[in-house]
Amino acid sequence: MPELPEVETVMRGLRQRLQGRMLLRAVARRPDMRWPLPPGLAATLTGARVTSFRRRAKYILMRLDNGWSVLLHLGMSGRMLAEPVGRNAITLHEHLELETDDGWRVGFVDPRRFGSVDLIETEREDRHRLLAGLGPEPLDESFSTAVLAAALAGKKTPIKAALLDQKVVAGLGNIYVCEALFRAAISPQRLAYTVPGARTKRLVPAIKQTLTEAITAGGSSLRDYVQTNGELGYFQHAFNVYGREGRPCPGCPGIASGGAPADPSCSGIRRIVQSGRSSFYCPRTQR
Incomplete structure (x- = not known):
């Protein structure tokens, strides 16, 4: 979607x-x-x-x-x-x-x-019934560390699920949540209420940067999506983790640049299923 x-x-x-x-x-x-x-x-x-x-x-x-x-x-x-x-x-x-x-x-x-x-x-x-109750726009100046921290306070769901909740923040989807969590070095399995603090200070700019870069690239074309002029989006070529199971993440400390394991314990990017959706993350760098 x-x-x-x-x-x-x-x-x-x-x-x-x-x-x-x-x-x-x-x-x-x-x-x-x-x-x-x-x-x-x-x-x-x-x-x-x-x-x-x-x-x-x-x-x-x-x-x-x-x-x-x-x-x-x-x-x-x-x-x-x-x-x-x-x-x-x-x-x-x-x-x-x-x-x-x-x-x-x-x-x-x-x-x-x-x-x-x-x-x-x-x-x-x-x-309108589809717009009433939506959370803040993640690219608005009003979407701040304090706003996100307040929305996450007390939530015992994984942070991945919390960010997909349109009442917490509007418009985020599976792909860009995976990418933003990687940039913020936060595991998608971490419980949301534990994120406010230093992690939230990393997460808000990570969300904004991920979305801004994706818009500049015209979005991501994985299946049906094209721009109004019929051209594809190109951000899929810049994914750090999404769809990259088993491959090294950028600057991976566990896999050498040529792809050979530098550390046998590192299996690269991992894919798990959360609420029926695939989550991709680096278990070494995202905690």
């Missing part, structure tokens, strides 16, 4: 293509995706001008000049693709199409239909 960096990258692509443009045409090609599409969706979009965009957690909000916002969630396999009108035929599994006054079309393509589209009054965005 696309995580925060992928959603941010898609949002920026949509903003570049759609902000300030009038939507001359909107077509919903099916009545539902994960949930039923809102009544009057196409009519609300047609003739409206896009004023701005916002990302909240893993959701994209496209604001219109008629007082409505369109909430977009990519789900498991969703993509937003932009191209000039008339360049190509309708893409397979394209469920929503937007056409702009400057000759571009944007399609929401989702083969598995786990994505969703909804309408919200712009002034009520944060009260």
Whole structure:
């Protein structure tokens, strides 16, 4: 599933293509995706001008000049693709199409239909059932060591599970939690309530740096994800631990640079399953 960096990258692509443009045409090609599409969706979009965009957690909000916002969630396999009108035929599994006054079309393509589209009054965005109760944005200045420490206090779940809790921090997913915990030298199995203190001071900047670098790289393309121009993301080439079971971590003290074990007791990056998800970490450096 696309995580925060992928959603941010898609949002920026949509903003570049759609902000300030009038939507001359909107077509919903099916009545539902994960949930039923809102009544009057196409009519609300047609003739409206896009004023701005916002990302909240893993959701994209496209604001219109008629007082409505369109909430977009990519789900498991969703993509937003932009191209000039008339360049190509309708893409397979394209469920929503937007056409702009400057000759571009944007399609929401989702083969598995786990994505969703909804309408919200712009002034009520944060009260939507999918957004209400979300935790702080990890890239906001307000997300600080003190804020995270307070959220983790008393939690007896593993820190990996705590960081995936959208009420603790919004938008983090499995890949980037694994990568941030490695940078902070914290085991994904460590109980969350033991992290506040020196570990939290390492973890907050590690989260911010990981996400910022991933956004700069256009996100990570592992399966279905592409940017709005069809290009892949490239952060998967910079993974330190995710998907690297048995391989040395960067600067590994236990495995020589050529890959041969310098210490027979070091087995490299380990993979475990936590709450049904794979966690990758270095047991020598993450405690």
